[in-house]
Amino acid sequence: MENRSNPINQTTTKLIAVHIDPAIFGDFSDTFLDPSIFKLVSEKEAQFCLLKKKSRLWAQFSDGKFCDYPYYLKNISRLIEGFKSESIQRHYPIEAFQSFIKGTEVIEKKIFSNASMSPGENVKDLWDEIIKKVNFISSESHSLKGLVEKILEIPFLQNFQSSMIVLHLKGQTKAELMGTMWRSEKVHTLIEIKDFNTFFNSIRKSKTKSFSTDDCGKVNLPFNGSFLAKEVISKKYSLITIVSRHDFLNYSHEEIELYETCIYLLQPHFERLIDQEFSDKKISELRICLKDFPLPLRIIDNQSGSVFINDLYRNELQDQDIFFNKKIKGSFSLDLYDSDELRHYAFDLFHFQRISLLGELLNTLRHELSNPLFGLKLSSQIFNTLDINPDDKSFMQEIERNVDRCQSIIENFSNLYQIQPETKPILLKKMIDESLVLAKSEIREVTKKITYDDECEKIILNVPLIFVVQILFNLIVNAAQAMRGQPERATLGISVSIHDSNVLIDVRDNGPGIPGDKSINLFKPFFTTKLQGTGLGLVLSRNLTIKMGGNLEYLPNKNEKGAQFRLTLPIT
Amino acid sequence: MKHLLIIEDEILIQQSLKKLFERRGFKVDVSASGKLAIQMILSYNFDRIICDLMLQDISGFDVIEESKKKYSSNEISQKFVIMTAYNSPQVLSRANSYQCRLLNKPFDNLEEAMRLMTE
Numbered sequence: 001m002e003n004r005s006n007p008i009n010q011t012t013t014k015l016i017a018v019h020i021d022p023a024i025f026g027d028f029s030d031t032f033l034d035p036s037i038f039k040l041v042s043e044k045e046a047q048f049c050l051l052k053k054k055s056r057l058w059a060q061f062s063d064g065k066f067c068d069y070p071y072y073l074k075n076i077s078r079l080i081e082g083f084k085s086e087s088i089q090r091h092y093p094i095e096a097f098q099s100f101i102k103g104t105e106v107i108e109k110k111i112f113s114n115a116s117m118s119p120g121e122n123v124k125d126l127w128d129e130i131i132k133k134v135n136f137i138s139s140e141s142h143s144l145k146g147l148v149e150k151i152l153e154i155p156f157l158q159n160f161q162s163s164m165i166v167l168h169l170k171g172q173t174k175a176e177l178m179g180t181m182w183r184s185e186k187v188h189t190l191i192e193i194k195d196f197n198t199f200f201n202s203i204r205k206s207k208t209k210s211f212s213t214d215d216c217g218k219v220n221l222p223f224n225g226s227f228l229a230k231e232v233i234s235k236k237y238s239l240i241t242i243v244s245r246h247d248f249l250n251y252s253h254e255e256i257e258l259y260e261t262c263i264y265l266l267q268p269h270f271e272r273l274i275d276q277e278f279s280d281k282k283i284s285e286l287r288i289c290l291k292d293f294p295l296p297l298r299i300i301d302n303q304s305g306s307v308f309i310n311d312l313y314r315n316e317l318q319d320q321d322i323f324f325n326k327k328i329k330g331s332f333s334l335d336l337y338d339s340d341e342l343r344h345y346a347f348d349l350f351h352f353q354r355i356s357l358l359g360e361l362l363n364t365l366r367h368e369l370s371n372p373l374f375g376l377k378l379s380s381q382i383f384n385t386l387d388i389n390p391d392d393k394s395f396m397q398e399i400e401r402n403v404d405r406c407q408s409i410i411e412n413f414s415n416l417y418q419i420q421p422e423t424k425p426i427l428l429k430k431m432i433d434e435s436l437v438l439a440k441s442e443i444r445e446v447t448k449k450i451t452y453d454d455e456c457e458k459i460i461l462n463v464p465l466i467f468v469v470q471i472l473f474n475l476i477v478n479a480a481q482a483m484r485g486q487p488e489r490a491t492l493g494i495s496v497s498i499h500d501s502n503v504l505i506d507v508r509d510n511g512p513g514i515p516g517d518k519s520i521n522l523f524k525p526f527f528t529t530k531l532q533g534t535g536l537g538l539v540l541s542r543n544l545t546i547k548m549g550g551n552l553e554y555l556p557n558k559n560e561k562g563a564q565f566r567l568t569l570p571i572t
Numbered sequence: 573m574k575h576l577l578i579i580e581d582e583i584l585i586q587q588s589l590k591k592l593f594e595r596r597g598f599k600v601d602v603s604a605s606g607k608l609a610i611q612m613i614l615s616y617n618f619d620r621i622i623c624d625l626m627l628q629d630i631s632g633f634d635v636i637e638e639s640k641k642k643y644s645s646n647e648i649s650q651k652f653v654i655m656t657a658y659n660s661p662q663v664l665s666r667a668n669s670y671q672c673r674l675l676n677k678p679f680d681n682l683e684e685a686m687r688l689m690t691e
Contacts, residue, residue, distance in 0.1 A: 367657060367658060371582045371677065372584070373678070374677050374678040374679075375582045375588065376584060377678060378585055379588045381588075381682060382588050382592065407678065
């Protein structure tokens with residue numbers, strides 16, 4: 001490669017730093033760079049360009065290959081544009097070049113005049129030292145704080161007293177100031193996001209990057225005097241780096257340039273350490289979540305065989321109790337167990353999901369239907385006040401009544417599916433009637449026999465209406481579906497009676513009934529005899545009953561055909 | 573008080589209200605579009621403007637905001653009657669900020685609603 005490093009052209013030189021990815025281009029990198037177009041400068045010269053011109057361009061040669069720092073890349077398309085016209089196409093079609101670009105990164109094309117290409121030995125030496133040190137501290141730092149402290153070891157910063165950063169992770173409400181003062185004292189404070197933004201913008205807009213603590217707005221830096229600052233922006237965070245000598249003298253151009261360049265060089269390391277700390281935090285929070293997860297849980301790494309279990313996991317849990325199994329990233333699999341805890345929590349969740357989904361749907365429906373219904377009502381009211389013949393009048397009144405009915409049905413529905421159920425005294429009869437209205441389409445051709453023992457029609461229960469209606473609706477629909485298509489007349493019986501201080505609501509049908517072997521599984525989740533059942537209806541219902549201090553059971557119907565469920569609720 | 577403007581995009585509601593008010597001797601103009609309504613408000617002098625919030629093109633609040641070019645906030649609180657079927661807390665608090673009358677749709681009592689709109 002040495003012999004390729006032509007002397008710098010006397011007029012201008014296009015310096016394009018390219019990272020040749022050997023995985024893609026292998027040994028072709030030499031051929032790829034046509035020396036008649038690209039002047040290859042030596043490493044030191046390139047570094048000096050960077051130093052002198054405050055350029056973001058940074059190229060490093062190693063074994064004849066350029067390496068770049070990926071965060072400097074810009075305008076790839078512009079570069080491709082440049083290549084299109086160059087003779088490079090003779091050797092490689094543009095597609096190949098584009099795929100090459102994808103595999104690597106390219107730095108902005110920049111023109112350097114020859115004049116700036118004569119570095120003095122001192123600067124080059126200092127630069128060497130800085131590079132070495134930056135590489136050293138970044139490889140030595142395993143934490144963000146460590147890196148911030150070590151910045152002060154960079155040669156030209158040796159008489160500086162403090163180094164700190166203000167970090168704002170996107171989405172957080174506060175920014176964090178951390179670092180070191182007087183080279184030993186640790187600093188850590190939180191900054192309001194509003195103040196941080198003002199501070200950040202003033203630094204971003206500044207051309208000199210040299211500030212005084214008086215310029216900081218509402219941000220209180222823990223020292224007085226002038227300081228150098230540089231902002232760094234990434235997708236995930238905004239960062240301000242600060243160094244200060246704790247005096248009131250201005251900084252020289254060289255210091256400002258060197259500092260900026262160092263921060264450029266350190267940027268990927270900031271990125272890496274922030275990422276790492278971020279994910280460490282995430283992992284530890286996740287661990288806590290999993291540990292306290294309210295269900296027995298086991299995660300197995302199928303590759304290494306290692307197992308994570310949480311506090312509720314018990315050894316007596318068997319494989320057949322696994323209720324939920326999911327392959328997760330990599331070789332991990334997660335098991336949740338069917339257990340009391342599961343019943344307790346998970347069905348609340350199922351219930352909640354159902355209700356909130358339906359509630360949302362019904363709310364939309366209500367809003368969409370209310371307006372046209374109201375229009376119908378108003379216009380029929382107007383017709384009613386006109387002097388029209390009595391026949392037409394009763395016709396219009398019928399329209400009005402129907403509109404009212406539609407309105408009340410839709411309102412009842414949406415009141416029913418409130419997420420926070422209201423508990424208030426309600427006539428049991430009203431709840432049964434409501435459930436029958438809801439199930440109307442299912443029980444169209446079914447004979448209904450609803451009987452109340454003495455005084456039972458007057459029973460008032462202090463329970464959430466929605467719970468009882470949901471349970472009864474479920475039982476009624478189950479009964480109706482079981483009887484569907486049978487030759488004899490389908491009959492649904494609901495009888496209400498009192499036993500001790502409980503009210504018993506029996507829901508019977510004359511369908512095929514439930515075979516003895518299946519009845520033991522009735523209240524198990526996901527057990528269903530229906531083709532399209534979820535197997536959740538009865539489980540949810542029983543869960544709701546238990547919440548109300550009652551019970552839901554299946555009563556085998558020995559003498560008659562059909563199934564019978566009994567809902568027991570306490571009378572308060 | 574003579575001249576009313578009803579801004580409502582549900583034509584049955586709009587026409588019914590128009591008829592009801594006309595029978596009581598008011599002069600009534602209507603608009604289903606908020607943008608058109610703004611033009612009308614700026615060009616004529618209505619004694620009362622009954623405005624639905626959910627219009628097809630813009631919201632009733634936008635109509636009120638545009639009317640500020642012509643009317644003071646005191647006049648707005650007098651002239652405008654807001655009708656809405658969406659009485660969420662956000663809507664209510666915004667409507668209250670104009671201090672004008674607010675009617676929920678559907679009306680519980682037609683007579684009362686008519687009185688509130690015209691008194």
